[in-house]
Amino acid sequence: xxxxxxxxxxxxxxxxxxxxxxxxxxxxxxxxxxxxxxxxxxxxxxxxxxxxxxxxxxxxxxxxxxxxxxxxxxxxxxxxxxxxxxxxxxxxxxxxxxxxxxxxxxxxxxxxxxxxxxxxxxxxxxxxxxxxxxxxxxxxxxxxxxxxxxxxxxxxxxxxxxxxxxxxxxxxxxxxxxxxxxxxxxxxxxxxxxxxxxxxxxxxxxxxxxxxxxxxxxxxxxxxxxxxxxxxxxxxxxxxxxxxxxxxxxxxxxxxxxxxxxxxxxxxxxxxxxxxxxxxxxxxxxxxxxxxxxxxxxxxxxxxxxxxxxxxxxxxxxxxxxxxxxxxxxxxxxxxxxxxxxxxxxxxxxxxxxxxxxxxxxxxxxxxxxxxxxxxxxxxxxxxxxxxxxxxxxxxxxxxxxxxxxxxxxxxxxxxxxx
Amino acid sequence: xxxxxxxxxxxxxxxxxxxxxxxxxxxxxxxxxxxxxxxxxxxxxxxxxxxxxxxxxxxxxxxxxxxxxxxxxxxxxxxxxxxxxxxxxxxxxxxxxxxxxxxxxxxxxxxxxxxxxxxxxxxxxxxxxxxxxxxxxxxxxxxxxxxxxxxxxxxxxxxxxxxxxxxxxxxxxxxxxxxxxxxxxxxxxxxxxxxxxxxxxxxxxxxxxxxxxxxxxxxxxxxxxxxxxxxxx
Numbered sequence: 001x002x003x004x005x006x007x008x009x010x011x012x013x014x015x016x017x018x019x020x021x022x023x024x025x026x027x028x029x030x031x032x033x034x035x036x037x038x039x040x041x042x043x044x045x046x047x048x049x050x051x052x053x054x055x056x057x058x059x060x061x062x063x064x065x066x067x068x069x070x071x072x073x074x075x076x077x078x079x080x081x082x083x084x085x086x087x088x089x090x091x092x093x094x095x096x097x098x099x100x101x102x103x104x105x106x107x108x109x110x111x112x113x114x115x116x117x118x119x120x121x122x123x124x125x126x127x128x129x130x131x132x133x134x135x136x137x138x139x140x141x142x143x144x145x146x147x148x149x150x151x152x153x154x155x156x157x158x159x160x161x162x163x164x165x166x167x168x169x170x171x172x173x174x175x176x177x178x179x180x181x182x183x184x185x186x187x188x189x190x191x192x193x194x195x196x197x198x199x200x201x202x203x204x205x206x207x208x209x210x211x212x213x214x215x216x217x218x219x220x221x222x223x224x225x226x227x228x229x230x231x232x233x234x235x236x237x238x239x240x241x242x243x244x245x246x247x248x249x250x251x252x253x254x255x256x257x258x259x260x261x262x263x264x265x266x267x268x269x270x271x272x273x274x275x276x277x278x279x280x281x282x283x284x285x286x287x288x289x290x291x292x293x294x295x296x297x298x299x300x301x302x303x304x305x306x307x308x309x310x311x312x313x314x315x316x317x318x319x320x321x322x323x324x325x326x327x328x329x330x331x332x333x334x335x336x337x338x339x340x341x342x343x344x345x346x347x348x349x350x351x352x353x354x355x356x357x358x359x360x361x362x363x364x365x366x367x368x369x370x371x372x373x374x375x376x377x378x379x380x381x382x383x384x385x386x387x388x389x390x391x392x393x394x395x396x397x398x399x400x401x402x403x404x405x406x407x408x409x410x411x412x413x414x415x416x417x418x419x
Numbered sequence: 420x421x422x423x424x425x426x427x428x429x430x431x432x433x434x435x436x437x438x439x440x441x442x443x444x445x446x447x448x449x450x451x452x453x454x455x456x457x458x459x460x461x462x463x464x465x466x467x468x469x470x471x472x473x474x475x476x477x478x479x480x481x482x483x484x485x486x487x488x489x490x491x492x493x494x495x496x497x498x499x500x501x502x503x504x505x506x507x508x509x510x511x512x513x514x515x516x517x518x519x520x521x522x523x524x525x526x527x528x529x530x531x532x533x534x535x536x537x538x539x540x541x542x543x544x545x546x547x548x549x550x551x552x553x554x555x556x557x558x559x560x561x562x563x564x565x566x567x568x569x570x571x572x573x574x575x576x577x578x579x580x581x582x583x584x585x586x587x588x589x590x591x592x593x594x595x596x597x598x599x600x601x602x603x604x605x606x607x608x609x610x611x612x613x614x615x616x617x618x619x620x621x622x623x624x625x626x627x628x629x630x631x632x633x634x635x636x637x638x639x640x641x642x643x644x645x646x647x648x649x650x651x652x
Contacts, residue, residue: 004529008518015517319512325474326509327582328502328530330495 005333009340016313020345023309027349027395028356030302031387035357037295038383039376041288043368046375048281051195052273054126055101056253057245059083059091059260062267066283069276072103072242075113075196078171079105082239087266091243094259096252099124101244104208104237107167107179112153114167114201116208116240122148124246127195137161138188144207144235148188152198161186167201167211179211194369209235245270299391302349306342306395310402314409321410331407338403339396346395350388354380422486424448424590424622425471430480431648432463432470440466442647443480446640450485450589453613453623455633458642464626467642468592471624472505473497485589502531506583506621508612510595513579514567520578521563524549524585534586541587552581556611573604580612584619591616593625597632609635 013020052073060068061081070077092100101124104116115121122133122140138161141148149159159165163186169177184203192198247253253272260270321334329337358380365377427446433439440463448454458464469475470482476491483489485504489497506527514523525545528535538548553563556577562570570578576596583591593612597605613635616623625636633639 008529011517011522320515323509323513323515324526325498326472326501326507327527328498328505330498330530333530 005336006340009337009344013341013344019309023305023345024349024352026302026305027346028353030299031350031353031391032357034295034299035354035387037291039361041291043375047194049277050128052127054130054246055244055273056247057257057270058273059243059245059268059270060241062269065271065276066280068269068271069273069280071105073196075200079241082241083243083268084239084266085237088240088243091245091260096248096256097245098248099246101125102205102240103242103244104205105241106171107169108171109165109167109201110157112199112201113171114203116203116205118205121202127193133193133197134191135188136191140188141204144204144210145182145184146187147184148190148202149186150190150198150200151192153201154189159186161189182211205237206235209237303346303394303398306345306398307401309345310338310342310399314402314406318409318413321406322413325410331411334410335403335407338406339399342399343392343396347392350391354384354388421450424450424452424485425624426483428481430477430482432466432477439648443645446645448622448624451620451622452638453616453636455636455639456624456626456642457628457630457633457639459628462642463646464642465594468594468626472507472592473501502527503533504589506588506591508579508583508593508596511599514575516567519564520567520570521549523567523578524553524582526582527585537586548585549581552584555615556581572599573608576600576608584615584621587619588621590622590624593623595627598629
């Protein structure tokens, strides 16, 4: 019985071509928007979580965990204080420490932050699922005045290997103090990672020292004199900004963290990146929820088209309902017919929306992955099944109102002809 | 003694808040009988048909169709009885617009398993029977799958008649089915309808204001003669 009512519902919908197609279209668009937002949202979350991996501890001057994470990993915000080079060496040589990557911040190039570090950075920095950094072109820096650019920096500023750039003092977008006389040659460009590494300009620690010779007061050397760099070996830094630490055994992490946090020689903070990442996400996750809520509202708005489509036709269909009643349809058959029409509209919109979204994701996945490091690939999953179910169900529920009216009309009209 | 197709006892009916429209002490149609019911418009003909068809509940008095009461308190039973035993032809717009003529004819079988079962008893299947009826009613095979809106009114009425007759219901009710047809089409339709009803053994209650048609029926009745209710203007 219900199967034949369903075919009736489909034929009825097929008969009302344009208005039905428009209703389905509005649901399709709403579903696509929702799935797009959902995909980007989960993609952003995944990409956020994969900003840094395999680093057991991040060490900086004492301060908030989120702040340390922001400036050391996300290249956001300002470092509070530095860590002495002696302290760095102490940590680097601690028995449980497997490797360290020193990071020195404070300069920038056209709004992109400069990261002073060592070769260890390219060796030990991991993102995503333990993916190492890869050079798209060229090589890592070897000596001073060589620079390795993040993928976005090279793309946005249209830089290529062999070009020369200058660094600016300070980390603002507009810097007034250029490190004049120090031209850096671009020797390497990193492959895109979808992490803040893409927006970083990497130089050696010695380079940082070299360009700051004479800047001890925090201002350019007086008289504009450029101090010629001497032997790189003598350019040992006094201090750095943060340290990425890999620990020899996972069970040593907590112990080492406590040791560093309670180190008497200098006020330090050691944080576990995963913990800090999830703390940070709690802060920015509110925006994510709002994003989701808005796209849900769009789906609700799109679905109210079902009400319009079904209600608009009800008066013209009174005759049809009387005929159905005359041939033996019960009032609840009339009700069910309208519900099935509403649910079919919703389901059709959801299925087409899911398919188009999948096709869309497949088309843009490559580009988005390389440009933004978001992973949009992957076939329909639980989200799509839930969307299909929820949209169809709420379509049926929305249909209850016109269905009830149709049933009431059919009961009132009986067999009499009303046109 | 056979069960009458329709039996009405002591029927009194008024629409809510109005005076009584129908007061019928006794009315009976024998099984297979073709009855012409004449009445001016507004005389309560359609109301009576709605009561017999079980669409409108009969609260005072009793209506039985093929021996089963149209119980005012059991709407689902009335619907089932109508689905199984009644075929109805209206004056106009008989067809569901989004179904083909053939699908329209098959429609009652969707709502009544009893009707479908009778087809099986007769050793036929829905499609064969629908085509047979449509053919007997003079519809060419080419019209069967066209859009119903592309059919002439005469063709539409024949499809409606075939739908009323499929699965051998005990009673066919026709409410002014010929008044939208011209003279030739009306005569042709009328003879086809009466013939097919007789063949399938269905009683036919034919309602019209056009008394020139009356002589083709077994019996003619004036609604005013059996209805004691004083008609409002």
